Amino acid sequence: xxxxKESLISxxxxxxxxxxxxxxxxxxxxxxxxxxxxxxxxxATLFFxxxxxTRLSFETAANRLGARVIGFSDAATTSSTKGESLKDTIMxxxxxxxxxxxxxxxxxxxxxxxxxxxxxxxxxxxxxNQHPSQTMLDLYSIRKxxxxxxxxDITLVGDLKYGRTVHxxxxxxxxxxSRFRFIAPAELEMPQEYKEYCCANHIAYTESSEFSYxxxxxxxxxxxxxxxxxxxxxxxxxxxxxxxxILRNQMLKNARPNLRILHPLPRVNEIDQDVDSNPAxxxxxxxxxxxxxxxxxxxxxxxxxx
Amino acid sequence: xxxxxxxxxxxxxxxxxxxxxxxxxxxxxxxLNIQNMSTPVTIGANLSSRKMxxxxxxxxxxxxxxxxxxxxxxxxxxxxxxTTIHDYDVxxxxxxxxxxxxxxxxxxxxxxxxxxxxxxxxxxDVIDKDNGTLRCRYCNKEIRKEDIRxx
Numbered sequence: 001x002x003x004x005k006e007s008l009i010s011x012x013x014x015x016x017x018x019x020x021x022x023x024x025x026x027x028x029x030x031x032x033x034x035x036x037x038x039x040x041x042x043x044a045t046l047f048f049x050x051x052x053x054t055r056l057s058f059e060t061a062a063n064r065l066g067a068r069v070i071g072f073s074d075a076a077t078t079s080s081t082k083g084e085s086l087k088d089t090i091m092x093x094x095x096x097x098x099x100x101x102x103x104x105x106x107x108x109x110x111x112x113x114x115x116x117x118x119x120x121x122x123x124x125x126x127x128x129n130q131h132p133s134q135t136m137l138d139l140y141s142i143r144k145x146x147x148x149x150x151x152x153d154i155t156l157v158g159d160l161k162y163g164r165t166v167h168x169x170x171x172x173x174x175x176x177x178s179r180f181r182f183i184a185p186a187e188l189e190m191p192q193e194y195k196e197y198c199c200a201n202h203i204a205y206t207e208s209s210e211f212s213y214x215x216x217x218x219x220x221x222x223x224x225x226x227x228x229x230x231x232x233x234x235x236x237x238x239x240x241x242x243x244x245x246i247l248r249n250q251m252l253k254n255a256r257p258n259l260r261i262l263h264p265l266p267r268v269n270e271i272d273q274d275v276d277s278n279p280a281x282x283x284x285x286x287x288x289x290x291x292x293x294x295x296x297x298x299x300x301x302x303x304x305x306x
Numbered sequence: 307x308x309x310x311x312x313x314x315x316x317x318x319x320x321x322x323x324x325x326x327x328x329x330x331x332x333x334x335x336x337x338l339n340i341q342n343m344s345t346p347v348t349i350g351a352n353l354s355s356r357k358m359x360x361x362x363x364x365x366x367x368x369x370x371x372x373x374x375x376x377x378x379x380x381x382x383x384x385x386x387x388x389t390t391i392h393d394y395d396v397x398x399x400x401x402x403x404x405x406x407x408x409x410x411x412x413x414x415x416x417x418x419x420x421x422x423x424x425x426x427x428x429x430x431d432v433i434d435k436d437n438g439t440l441r442c443r444y445c446n447k448e449i450r451k452e453d454i455r456x457x
Contacts, residue, residue, distance in 0.1 A: 010446075086424055108420040108444025127418050129445055193448065 006301050007114035007121040010130045011168050016175035019139065025296035026140050026289070028306050033292065036066030037304060044097035045071035046089070047124070048080065049105040053265065053287070054124050054133070058101050061294035070097060087116045094119045099301050120301040128164055133297055134264055135168040137290040142221055144289065145260040145282060149176040153218055157211055158225035158245050158270060160184040160191075165264045166225060167194055174201035181215055182207040185241040187232055211245055217254050222247070224263045224270050224283075249274040262286050320345070320367040322389040323379075328352050330383045331362030337378055337456070338371070345369055378411050378456060380404050384438060404435050412440065413455045419445035428457065 008014075014022075029035070043062040047055050055073055062069050070093075072078050080089060086104070090113045093100055100117060102110055103124040110123035110130070125131040143149050154173075156166045160182050170180070180198070182190040186209055198205050208215070216222065227245050232238040246269060247261065263271060263283040275281050299306065326334055331351045334340070340347055348365040355361035370390055371379075379386065384404040390397050410427040421428045421444055430440040430449070438451030 086420070087426070104420075105418070106420045106423055107416060107418050107446070108442065111444050112420045112424060112426060126420075127445070 005118070005120045006303065007110075007117075007123075008132055008297055008301060009111050009114055009121065009123045011132050011135050011172045014132075014172070019136075019172060019175065022136060022293070022296050022300060023140050023143055025300065025306060026136075026292040027144075029292040029295040030289070033064050033295065035064070035295075035306065037299070037306070038062065038065040038067035038302070041065075041067040041099070041302065042097045043067045043069050043298065044093045044100045045069060045073075045124075046093060046100060046102040047071065047073045048075040048078075048086075048109070049103055050074050051103050051125060054103060054131075054290075057287070057290045058122075058124060058133075058294050058298075061291055061298055064291070065295055065298065067298070071101075086113060090117045090121075099298060101298075122297055122301055125164075128162065131164055131168060133290065133294055134165055135172050136297065137286065137293040138165065138169055138223070138262060138264070139172055140289045140293050141260070141262055141282060141286040146220055146258060149173070150178060152178040152220045153181070154178050154221045154223065155181040155183060155215055155219040156190075156223045156225070157183045157247070158227050159188045159231060160225070161188040162231055163225045166190075166223065169223070170194055170198060170203060174203060177202075177204075180205040181219070183209070183211050183215060183245070185209055185227065185237065185245065187234065187237055188227065209241075209244075211247075213251065213254065216247075216251055216259075217256065220256060220258055220260075222259065222261045224261060224267070226268055226270050246270055246272060247275055248272040249278055252278055252280055255280060316394060317365055317367055317391045318394055319392055320365065320369055320390075321371060322387075322391065323364045323366075324361075324387040324389065325355070325358065326362035326364065326383055326386055327358065328360035328362055331364070333382055334362070334364060334379065337382055338366075338375060340364065340366065343369065376400075376402060377405070377408070381408055381411055381454060382456070384435070404432050404438065406432055408432065408440065411456060412449070413457050414442045414445060414447065415449060415453055415455065416442065416445050416447045419447065421445075 045055055045058055059069050094117050099120050101122045101124050104126050107127035107129035110121055110126045114121040123130055123132055146152055160166050229238050259280045260282040261280050265287055346367040350363040352360050380402045386402050388400045388402055408430040412430055414421045414428055429443040433439050433441050440449045
């Protein structure tokens, strides 16, 4: 098999056409997830920090494509604890594997790996920086449930300051003309640099610290994130706002029929369990969509179209 | 202007660094390690300048600077003028501006950036030349001019 190296490090570098192409490929995998088109291929999953959910999703994707998987799920079991450089680890693994899927606690680790590696790298999260497969599955879920990525009212709720997934979504959505609402407590509001990014890329947005009925009833997508206590410098403020960003079933009674609720998971209490039975709850299906998206990303990294 | 001329004598051979922002003169001295040079050096600080209000100028006899040194200058003091002199004649006059990319000159201030943990080069994209704002190619953090530190 001829291998074309095409790493996926950041959403920033994907064109609109490439994003749409990958979503279409993922649709084909959803229709038929089991395709043994990677027999003889070895996929390495190098998780320098644990992330069970992401690793299982990638490894399931590789297995359903017929590939063999090698790797580790925790850097404590590798030579990096002996002081081995990332470059050396990548060079060693690239002797064995055709593609490397890596998660690392340092920001920029995946880009550096892609520069030194002779085989493609798929970034499965590098610190607080990028997590492109999560964003792709978010886009896939929005498109699948709404039929489009343009002309939607998308509400991002919770920790918009540190939330990597919401920042990446804005980066990807610069190609599409949807409208955003940023709903967050004052301490965790969307950083200025991302608001400037929205202005520069003509992304319409409003912001508020009120998670109100008006907001819910005017949304096609509500993307919930966790408001974590440890993010607050002022615990008084945490105590005063912690219950204001919890979504409960009774809050959805006048929601649009097409509303879908997304969450990158794991959730703690920001979506009440009573929402799970509401047809708008989509977060578990969203996670399942990650499988199809990751099948598409692995194949694309190896230059395989279906 | 007469005063400036008196303070800064003509060079036979060497380099003149002009249009240095008044508060950056000694940064340039440190960057080029001028305090340890054995050739004659004239340092003018807080001189009147029509364009800048106050400026600095440094004349260094019998010394020319490498591209690497000039690149470092371009990051710390963009928009200076570097004049090289041979036999009392100006042989080159360069307006030094910040490049589009900066390789292996600046340290990323983000402690969680891979560049601070691996034996590797740093690379920054200059995203705003007017304000001197850089972005790390690896961790994507933006650095303002006042936070720039050299390797």
